[in-house]
Amino acid sequence: MDGEHAANVSVRVGGQAVLEGVMMRAGQRACVAVRRPDGGIDTRMLDVPGWAHRAESIPFVRGLAGLGESLVVGVEALRWSEGAAGFRPSDRTPAPKWLLVSIALVAVVVLIVVLPTGLAGLVAGGTAWFPVVEAAARITVLGTYVGLVGRRRDVRRVFEYHGAEHLVVSGHEARKVLRPEVLRGGSIHHPRCGTSFLLVVAAIAAVVHPFLPHGSLVLQLAGRILAVPLIVAVSYEVLTALGRVAGLRPGSRLDRVLVWPQRFTTRRPDDSQVEVAIAALQGALGPVGVSPTGPGVLAASQS
Numbered sequence: 001m002d003g004e005h006a007a008n009v010s011v012r013v014g015g016q017a018v019l020e021g022v023m024m025r026a027g028q029r030a031c032v033a034v035r036r037p038d039g040g041i042d043t044r045m046l047d048v049p050g051w052a053h054r055a056e057s058i059p060f061v062r063g064l065a066g067l068g069e070s071l072v073v074g075v076e077a078l079r080w081s082e083g084a085a086g087f088r089p090s091d092r093t094p095a096p097k098w099l100l101v102s103i104a105l106v107a108v109v110v111l112i113v114v115l116p117t118g119l120a121g122l123v124a125g126g127t128a129w130f131p132v133v134e135a136a137a138r139i140t141v142l143g144t145y146v147g148l149v150g151r152r153r154d155v156r157r158v159f160e161y162h163g164a165e166h167l168v169v170s171g172h173e174a175r176k177v178l179r180p181e182v183l184r185g186g187s188i189h190h191p192r193c194g195t196s197f198l199l200v201v202a203a204i205a206a207v208v209h210p211f212l213p214h215g216s217l218v219l220q221l222a223g224r225i226l227a228v229p230l231i232v233a234v235s236y237e238v239l240t241a242l243g244r245v246a247g248l249r250p251g252s253r254l255d256r257v258l259v260w261p262q263r264f265t266t267r268r269p270d271d272s273q274v275e276v277a278i279a280a281l282q283g284a285l286g287p288v289g290v291s292p293t294g295p296g297v298l299a300a301s302q303s
Helices: 003-008 051-055 061-084 097-124 130-149 153-173 194-211 217-226 228-248 253-264 271-285
Strands: 013-018 021-026 029-035 041-046
Touching: 013 061, 013 153, 013 271, 021 061, 021 153, 021 271, 029 061, 029 271, 041 061, 041 271, 051 061, 061 097, 061 228, 097 130, 097 194, 097 217, 097 228, 130 194, 130 253, 153 271, 194 228, 194 253, 217 228, 228 253
Parallel strands: none
Antiparallel strands: 013 021, 021 029, 029 041
């Protein structure tokens, strides 16, 4: 094992696939690496707000703080990767970060609340079957969305970088030498992935929603939207606990359940993609002797 990796192996890391690259987080450090059109690799350090670090000792609040922070950092990484990978002209100004964050939040609420609840209202409104139909609709909507976007070539490439991110994170946690030939053939799934987080959110929502106000469809939609922060906070705590247990027993039934959804959002990467993920992790970990501080970070599409 190289000295730098040995010095930082105890740091809990996470990441996110971007356009032709990977963003890695290690406590209060974040680095995004992207494969340029000419074959080289560009890296960039990203600003981390520090919300998760300040809230790490407050249960439930830390989940909302961590996820909000990860969304802001992830959107910035995605925005930068668009230009670095050649997906937009270098002279074109990227969309404002606040706009991208707002669109992402609205899209999540529509996918996990508005569409499932609306479909359930049309199919089983006012009956005892409403919660069951709503839960089934939520899984169907998410599965259909992932299946449709996964048909795009650029999204398939993102799924491959998602697999590269998991390979490198798992290799780091297993104290392996971080080289493509060493990591090749490892698991492209990880129990702390953001895709698994969506599965936990759907399960927690199925438990919470029957206790929310009943009545008109508008009232039910309002109650579910207001309950989103609670569901997200609880889901974060649940996935963190389950991820730790699953990490102690790789291949266990719990581990298989948690990683099952990732079959739809990860693909086997090639060595060049793994190289990019390694560059991102090395940037996030910092130089020898530097130990980033702060909690492990979990985000959409993040280990």
